[in-house]
Structure formats: C-alpha cells, structure tokens
Amino acid sequence: MSLESVRYCRGSLQVLNQLLLPQSSQYDPVTGVREGADAIRTMKVRGAPAIAIVGSLSLAVELTTSPPQLMSDLLSFVRESLDHLVGARPTAVNMKKAADELNAFLAQEAEKPGVTVQGLTDSVIQWAESLLEKDVKDNRMIGDLGAQHILQTTDAPGGAVIMTHCNTGSLATAGYGTALAVVVGADRVVANGDTANKVGTYQLAVLAKHHGIPFYVAAPSTSCDLSLPTGGSIVIEERPSQELTDINGVRVAAPGIGVWNPAFDVTPHELITSIITEHGVFRPEELKKRLSRAL
Structure with a gap:
C-alpha cells in the first residue's frame, strides 16, 4: 500500500x-x-x-x-x-x-x-x-490515459521502459498519483506547453531529446495555467540556502559559500512529446485549444 x-x-x-x-x-x-x-x-x-x-x-x-x-x-x-x-x-x-x-x-x-x-x-x-x-478520480484517469498512449506508441519489442522524475506518485497528490505511467510530473504548465517542474527536469528533457527518447509530462488540468503565454512568465520559487548547506540543522558546507536555490526549472515545449491530463493526451501546441474545449 x-x-x-x-x-x-x-x-x-x-x-x-x-x-x-x-x-x-x-x-x-x-x-x-x-x-x-x-x-x-x-x-x-x-x-x-x-x-x-x-x-x-x-x-x-x-x-x-x-x-x-x-x-x-x-x-x-x-x-x-x-x-x-x-x-x-x-x-x-x-x-x-x-x-x-x-x-x-x-x-x-x-x-x-x-x-x-x-x-x-x-x-x-x-x-x-x-x-x-x-x-x-483525475489521477487515475491520467495514469490510465498515459499508460494506454505510451503502450500504443512504443515499438520496442519488450514494451516501454519508464523513468520518472520528481515526486510523481501518491505523495504528490491526495493519495493515488499522476505520473504512474509517464516520465515527469509538473507544478505548472502554461499555454504554449512550457512546463515548470522540480530542478533537473530541463536537463532530463535535453538528454531525452538528444537520444530520441519520448518525454512526457503528466499534469491534472488544475496544474495547467492557460493565462500565461510562455514559461518566461512563471514566477520561480527560491528556497532557503540552508536546504543545500545544512542537514538536519547541522551545516555541512564550508563557511562563506553562497547559494542560489531555485526550486524549479522550466522545460521548453519543444522538448516535450506530449502532455497527459485527465482529459486526454495532447501535444504542447494543442494544449490550449484542446484543454479549453474540454473544460
């Protein structure tokens, strides 16, 4: 369980x-x-x-x-x-x-x-x-739609091998999870498909693009902010420096080290294969039109 x-x-x-x-x-x-x-x-x-x-x-x-x-x-x-x-x-x-x-x-x-x-x-x-x-309900639908889409589009003889990034399971939701059959979760997806997620998502997307690996984003429609045109409009939260310099309240970094601790990075829509929501699986360029219609 x-x-x-x-x-x-x-x-x-x-x-x-x-x-x-x-x-x-x-x-x-x-x-x-x-x-x-x-x-x-x-x-x-x-x-x-x-x-x-x-x-x-x-x-x-x-x-x-x-x-x-x-x-x-x-x-x-x-x-x-x-x-x-x-x-x-x-x-x-x-x-x-x-x-x-x-x-x-x-x-x-x-x-x-x-x-x-x-x-x-x-x-x-x-x-x-x-x-x-x-x-x-929404998270179960996202998992089902994501699994069906990936299995239908993969041509690997042994089926799909999935790597997840960020907290994509039950701990990120009310108890079931969104990205159970896809690659990454998301904290905000904007109108053109640019996606904010935990730091490291962008690097993973670049690697996937370079190696020809499909890169999916799983997000409920509540994480889609169609009022923002691009990822450049997303306010990126900055976390306290102690999260990187200290462990359980004890400093482990050398004195005087400066820290910049952004909690998220933005993955451009060009690196994203599809965005999986409870309303369907959409290419980034389709997201605004298709999701607006569904809602």
Missing part, C-alpha cells in the same frame, strides 16, 4: 511529514490555515495537487472547529486565508486555481436568497472536501 500524503475526516487533517522520509513516517496535525500554510511552505507536503488539497482542507478544518458567527467575518476570513495559502508556494498553480474557484463559489453562494452564515460555511467545507474525491 502506498503512503497517504493526507488523512482527513471532517474537523481533522493530518499530513505526512515528508521532511522525515524515509527514516520515519510521521503524520502531523493541521488544525487551521496557518499550520496548513506552514506545512506547504516548509515542504512537509509537496506536489502541486497535494498543496491545493492541504491548503483547502486546512481552511475547512478551521471553519469546522471555529466557525465565524457573522457573514462579513466569514467572507473576509475565507478570502484572507486563501491569499495566505497561495503565497506559501507561488510556482505551483493548483492552490491559486483552487483559491480563485472557491472565491467565485463563495461570492455566488453568498448572493443566494435566504443564505445563512452556517449554511454558507457548510457549503465552503463541502467544496473543499470535494477536491479529495476529484483528485483521486
């Missing part, structure tokens, strides 16, 4: 502390938005889909345990909380998309006749909880 990145029931959220893997499997409680944002920022939780789910569920937990009593308080709390969660790790687009959709849902529901603060609170909680079910 694969490790669960998230354990949730209404009013309770636990996240697998991935900073402690593989030595130990420890689940840390997340009691509200501040702890959710901290788990995202410190990389206890990783993977763009999992970031959105943990962020949204941390909001749901706080609304369950400490529900606002006034409509104005509920509206401002949700909006401010979502802004805080989006800022925790800006490159992964899923949390921003979830925030935009939840804000739109909140505004729509708040205008309905007879709405109460308790009813609207329950609706927001249910909306966040629905992300769990949708994530697993």
Whole structure:
C-alpha cells in the first residue's frame, strides 16, 4: 500500500511529514490555515495537487472547529486565508486555481436568497472536501490515459521502459498519483506547453531529446495555467540556502559559500512529446485549444 500524503475526516487533517522520509513516517496535525500554510511552505507536503488539497482542507478544518458567527467575518476570513495559502508556494498553480474557484463559489453562494452564515460555511467545507474525491478520480484517469498512449506508441519489442522524475506518485497528490505511467510530473504548465517542474527536469528533457527518447509530462488540468503565454512568465520559487548547506540543522558546507536555490526549472515545449491530463493526451501546441474545449 502506498503512503497517504493526507488523512482527513471532517474537523481533522493530518499530513505526512515528508521532511522525515524515509527514516520515519510521521503524520502531523493541521488544525487551521496557518499550520496548513506552514506545512506547504516548509515542504512537509509537496506536489502541486497535494498543496491545493492541504491548503483547502486546512481552511475547512478551521471553519469546522471555529466557525465565524457573522457573514462579513466569514467572507473576509475565507478570502484572507486563501491569499495566505497561495503565497506559501507561488510556482505551483493548483492552490491559486483552487483559491480563485472557491472565491467565485463563495461570492455566488453568498448572493443566494435566504443564505445563512452556517449554511454558507457548510457549503465552503463541502467544496473543499470535494477536491479529495476529484483528485483521486483525475489521477487515475491520467495514469490510465498515459499508460494506454505510451503502450500504443512504443515499438520496442519488450514494451516501454519508464523513468520518472520528481515526486510523481501518491505523495504528490491526495493519495493515488499522476505520473504512474509517464516520465515527469509538473507544478505548472502554461499555454504554449512550457512546463515548470522540480530542478533537473530541463536537463532530463535535453538528454531525452538528444537520444530520441519520448518525454512526457503528466499534469491534472488544475496544474495547467492557460493565462500565461510562455514559461518566461512563471514566477520561480527560491528556497532557503540552508536546504543545500545544512542537514538536519547541522551545516555541512564550508563557511562563506553562497547559494542560489531555485526550486524549479522550466522545460521548453519543444522538448516535450506530449502532455497527459485527465482529459486526454495532447501535444504542447494543442494544449490550449484542446484543454479549453474540454473544460
């Protein structure tokens, strides 16, 4: 059985502390938005889909345990909380998309006749909880579509040999995984197919291109940001230098060494064979048109 990145029931959220893997499997409680944002920022939780789910569920937990009593308080709390969660790790687009959709849902529901603060609170909680079910469904579809496509297009007599890069399994999502039959995951795919993923993806794509090896990206549609035209518009998150100079709080690098620690690189669409989503397998140049139609 694969490790669960998230354990949730209404009013309770636990996240697998991935900073402690593989030595130990420890689940840390997340009691509200501040702890959710901290788990995202410190990389206890990783993977763009999992970031959105943990962020949204941390909001749901706080609304369950400490529900606002006034409509104005509920509206401002949700909006401010979502802004805080989006800022925790800006490159992964899923949390921003979830925030935009939840804000739109909140505004729509708040205008309905007879709405109460308790009813609207329950609706927001249910909306966040629905992300769990949708994530697993989408990830299974991505795995199925990716496997079918690769097996249909390979001409190797022994079948396809797959190399994955980045955290492409259950730890990057709510519990199933996206890139189970493909090469790399993604934190953001823009309109022309350029893809941001963990550092090292670009080098792997160059090697694959040089040797004539197909290079696939697996990403749910929530990781596709069609509002950005090219990868040059993606904001690349920079991590603390201590992640490279220290191990468990003990410095291992020589004194005075400077560190630049970008968390992602951008792979140009020219190096990508196809992008596999829950809606289908698309060439980079097809992505915007085909995905817009599907959505």
